[in-house]
Amino acid sequence: MTNFKKPIPKKSLRLKSKRSDRKNFSNDPRQKQNPLKSEWDFSKPDSFEYHASCPDGLSGLLREEVIEAGLKIISENRGGIFFQGPAKALKEFILSTGIASGISISLKYWRVENPEDLYDQALQFPFEKILNSEHSLRIDSATKDSLKDSRYATYKLKDAIFDRFRSKGKEPPKISREEPDF
Known part of the structure; x- marks a missing residue:
């Protein structure tokens, strides 16, 4: 009997929030600064585009996992799937995927010539x-x-x-x- 237990994939994106930055902010209550928020608000993960990478030939299986998790596929390439979705579905996908070899977040796109x-x-x-x-x-x-x-x-x-x-x-x-x- 073969054990088809899903391997735990190593994720390429690990976001860590260090609260030691709080000392840099004023104690004045009129200045409502939140050191953990910025225009890059990672508390709202469904506003970002993600890429789940996979070995060649497995993108069809990865597509099924992404859809089963309730995430919206934006595009596909030979190396994986670009997708968006609500935080809960994203978390479930990251914790349960057996196909994705890494998950990355797209922060910005540039067109460059050189x-x-x-x-x-x-x-x-x-x-x-x-x-x-x-x-x-x-x-x-x-x-x-x-x-x-x-x-x-x-x-x-x-x-x-x-x-x-x-x-x-x-x-x-x-x-x-x-x-x-x-």
């Missing part, structure tokens, strides 16, 4: 509203057409993120290939 375009666009993105020096991140990239070398694109993106932090006078996040927060 590595300098990628750097310039990324330099304008408010990464400091999402990350801080206590976080770690890993950058994975896949390129098409205008950007031929994915490693070079990865380095350009990392440079832009770090330069953005430095231009704001802040320490950038750490890079972690093994267990990143983001």
